[in-house]
Amino acid sequence: MSLRARVALGAGRAAGWASRVTGRGAGTQVSGRVMLAIAPDLLEQVGSGRRCAIVSATNGKTTTTRLLAEALRSAGIPVTSNHTGANMPAGLAAALGRDPEPRVAVLEVDERWVPRVVDPLAAELLVLGNLTRDQLDRFGEVRSIAVRWREVCGSHPNLAVVANASDPHVVWSVEPATDVTWVALGAPWRSDAATCPRCAALLDWSADTFACRACGFAQPDAPYRLDGEVLVTPEGRIDLDLALPGAWNRMNAALALTAAIAHFGIDAERAAAGIRDLEMVSGRFxxxxxxxxxxxxxxxxxxxxxxxxxxxxxxxxxxxxxxxxxxxxxxxxxxxxxxxxxxxxxxxxxxxxxxxxxxxxxxxxxxxxxxxxxxxxxxxxxxxxxxxxxxxxxxxxxxxxxxxxx
Amino acid sequence: MTRESPVRIGLVYPDLLGTYGDRGNALVLVERCRRRGVEAEIVEVAAGEPLPDSLDVYLFGGGEDDAQVMAAAGMRASSAALDRARGGGAVVFAVCAGLQLLGTSYAAGDGDVLDGLGLVELETRAGEGRCIGEVVVEPDPSLRLRTLTGFENHGGRTRLGPGVGPLGRVTVGHGNGVPESDGATVDGVLADRLIGTYLHGPVLPRNPDLADLLLGWVLGTDALTPLGDTLVEELRAERLHEARLRGRRARRRDRRLTRG
Missing domain, CATH: 3.90.190.20 (Mur ligase, C-terminal domain)
Structure with missing residues (x-):
């Protein structure tokens, strides 16, 4: 690591400490901003030599990130992660800079920032959950994010993707990727997916999966599938039995476990046992x-x-x-x-x-x-x-x- | 005010034109009927289905670009039904993308200019930057409505044709976003039993007398029983106060900018 990068990390930590002791915040954002101001290539430096997995979605990215990290830790793999939910470049730099040892990084990234961090981090895996409307006054509409994800998938042939097969925007984003593992999480919220992302015709949801009668765009066959409380895998059925509440957390868990099993090769039962008893994620619950x-x-x-x-x-x-x-x-x-x-x-x-x-x-x-x-x-x-x-x-x-x- | 059949509030293509809580406008109309002992129901017209000519109110909401194009295609195919309904006295209320679709033409997300329904003469083109924030509108005096409060979020600039009147004059925010010949900014459009606006929030929960104006048109009366709207009045006071503070700040900023 360069001297400039080490200075940046030191100064950033000092700023974060100042922010915490003065009660202004958790200190992660300000510390990351200071770091990036001193060393703009800091993400490259703190990310280099690590295996980086990026987790993104409108909903559930913080929890999915934590669950994936726990599943890897349960297999004895040391993992670093941005566990406070600071998910833009400054927060990522701060989290990685704080924890230089582990060779694997599981990072939650804000949907809009995914395209900007894949290259600096030399990410090897994208884990993509769902895209729904969120803060329209701030970020514009669902479509614009799908377009940016699609560009990333198309321009990075070596990037592996684990993605939700039940979300039309996610599926369209991931279409150009070459190494994809699909997991069907189900689609409880369809209000943002009325039209086909490929050709804009109406999507047919009558079979509980989506299909476009106009252009043939349809839900892909998924080797992994959430079925109530169970993750169905090619090798068998895994009971989730989560301490975390709600159907949405079963979806987060199924996505995280699919990444742990299919990409990192973790034993399915061991990975599920590693996340079962988790009760709280970054203050949630x-x-x-x-x-x-x-x-x-x-x-x-x-x-x-x-x-x-x-x-x-x-x-x-x-x-x-x-x-x-x-x-x-x-x-x-x-x-x-x-x-x-x-x-x-x-x-x-x-x-x-x-x-x-x-x-x-x-x-x-x-x-x-x-x-x-x-x-x-x-x-x-x-x-x-x-x-x-x-x-x-x-x-x-x-x-x-x-x-x-x- | 006696009717034999329930008031039918049509929610047009909610899966395409429902991005900004537009269902709320239908809910408010139905509830304000029921609270006065008038039977009413929401009739959802699913995307891909033709518009029936038998509804009392046609609500068109906001939507994303692709959804707006799909909705426009479906609506053009149903324009005869809509004409028949309007001939029979039906009311049209359109918000944001819905307002744009009522006009003669609008620009789609990719820059193509597409035909609208042509119910009123207005044209919408893309503008620079989005208009986002609280809006305050002084409605056309003929409507005898109080000040309107809402929230806008759109990239369109809508120009009214000659002789076509707006819903009102904008005192805070952007509305149609095109200055009129007298320099004023206006919002929406007002025609016979037809109102279009850029205000959501949604607009009817925040502006009960606008909701009652539409219901009065349907029920053929301008003397609807007042409802106890205490909560809504508190909300209106809060929103109008916030919006005026924002308006004053924006004007001060503009003055500083013009002074250089």
Missing amino acids: STRRLADGRDARVLLAKNPAGWTEVLRWLAPTDTSVVLAVNAHLADGRDPSWLFDVPYELLRGKPVAASGERALDVAVRLDYGDVSHVVERDPLRAANGLPGEVVVVASYTQFTHLTRGSW
């Missing part, structure tokens, strides 16, 4: 102690697909629910999506509309006939609801509520 001594569970929901999955999971339970929504840049400044999410699933539960945009949530609940109270402070709201409480939070509410538990 962590708890906060309430004033009256109860614990409230905190979940992150970033976009309509994510919210819908969380609500489906909550619907059959008898928990109270706090909906904590902000609309800062990182949440998406336009909360129109509240009307794309089936909050009606919460009818009959004790519900609080909360966060800076509590009134937007309250009006949405009112038109959905969901009775609720309005309390902007989510912890006070949780304290006012009976029994077990789950707080479902948008991004900036979530980071605020879970600070210290990452």
Whole structure:
């Protein structure tokens, strides 16, 4: 490593420390920015000599990254990872610079940054989950990301890909790749995949898989497949039996296990055992102690697909629910999506509309006939609801509520 | 206000034109009927199906580029049905991409200029940069509506044909994004029982009197029973306050820029 790179790492760490002790943040972003300002080729340097796997998706990338890292560790492979969720170049440089030893890096990368980091990191594997609408005011539409992923796959013939066969945008992105392992995760959220990514005709979803009658674009046959609680592999069926809640985490686990098994050659049972007992990932599913001594569970929901999955999971339970929504840049400044999410699933539960945009949530609940109270402070709201409480939070509410538990 | 059949609120191609919570507009219309004891239902027209001529309200929402092209193709094939429905008094309410599709032509994502439905004379072309943020619109005085609040996110610039009037004048934000001859910025379009706008948020939950205007057209009355909209009023006050702060900041920034 060059002297300049070593200086950059030192200065970056100092800046990160300063950010943490002054309480401004986790320090990862600022530390990475300082590093890249001093040594712009730092990603090349900290990535070189390692096997780098990149994990990306609209939803589930942090959890999938952690699960893949754990599956590899369970096989005795030392792994470094950007476990705080800092997933742009600065965060990647900081994470890799902090941990120079391990020969394998499993890195969560923001969807939009994938094309910019594949070459500097000399990545050998892309793990791609799903593409749905997310913060339209900030990033534009699903299509533009699919186009960029497709360019990467087409221009890197040696890049292996493990990808979700059930997501039309992902499948179209991956089409030009030569080394692909498909895993069919199922498609609970189809609202962003009405038209064919190849020819723009209407997609036919009638067989529970997608097919375009106009151009023949269709769901590829997948050797790996999620079937309820089970990952079906070419060698047999693996019970997931996860401690993490919800259908969405089974999808994350199936994707991570497919990468561990098919690409890294880890024994399937061993890999599954390695992730089974994980209970919390970067604050997701962590708890906060309430004033009256109860614990409230905190979940992150970033976009309509994510919210819908969380609500489906909550619907059959008898928990109270706090909906904590902000609309800062990182949440998406336009909360129109509240009307794309089936909050009606919460009818009959004790519900609080909360966060800076509590009134937007309250009006949405009112038109959905969901009775609720309005309390902007989510912890006070949780304290006012009976029994077990789950707080479902948008991004900036979530980071605020879970600070210290990452 | 007595009707024999339920009010039929048509949600046109929600899988193509539903990117910005547009279902919310249908939900609000149905709920505001029910709360007044008027039966109402949402009728979803799935993409690929012809538009029926039997709906009371046709809601067209926003969509991504490819979806907009598909929706346009389906709608052109159904334009006779839509003409029949409008002849019978049906109401058209269109948001964002839906507004663009009502016009004579619009530019697709790849730059091609495509025919719209031609219900009103307006043209949309791509502009430089997207218009994103809170919008405030003072509606045409003939509508007797209060100030409209919404959120916009679009790259289109929409020019109204001669003699075609807008929904209102923009006081914060961009709306159609094309200055009129008097220098004012306007939003949307207003014609006989037809309203188009760039405002989502969605727009009807935030602006109950606009929702009631549409329902009044359907039900043939301008005296709908008021509903207890306390929450909505709080939300409106909050949004309008935020948007005006933003507007003032933007104007100060512009002044600084023009002074150089």
